[in-house]
Amino acid sequence: MKTKELKQKSKDELQKLLQNLREKLRQLRFNLASGKVKNIREIRQIKKDIARILTMLCQKNN
Numbered sequence: 001m002k003t004k005e006l007k008q009k010s011k012d013e014l015q016k017l018l019q020n021l022r023e024k025l026r027q028l029r030f031n032l033a034s035g036k037v038k039n040i041r042e043i044r045q046i047k048k049d050i051a052r053i054l055t056m057l058c059q060k061n062n
Contacts, residue, residue, distance in 0.1 A: 001049045006056045014060075018053045021046055 006014065025046045031037045 001052065003052060003056075006052055009056075011057065011060055014053050014057055018050060018057070021050050021053070025050070 009017070025043065028037060028043050028046065032040070032043070037043075
């Protein structure tokens with residue numbers, strides 16, 4: 001997800017997106033432990049997206 005896309009979203013949209021990504025990351029971790037995950041890079045990308053969203057939320061609070 002691009003930073004430009006995140007800047008256009010409201011706080012509520014960002015929080016919903018953050019919640020969805022955290023849930024997806026949790027599922028991927030469970031699947032990784034059971035050996036079902038083929039694309040490990042997806043975990044890394046989701047973590048980066050979560051960090052971008054948290055950064056945008058902090059910026060919008062100030």
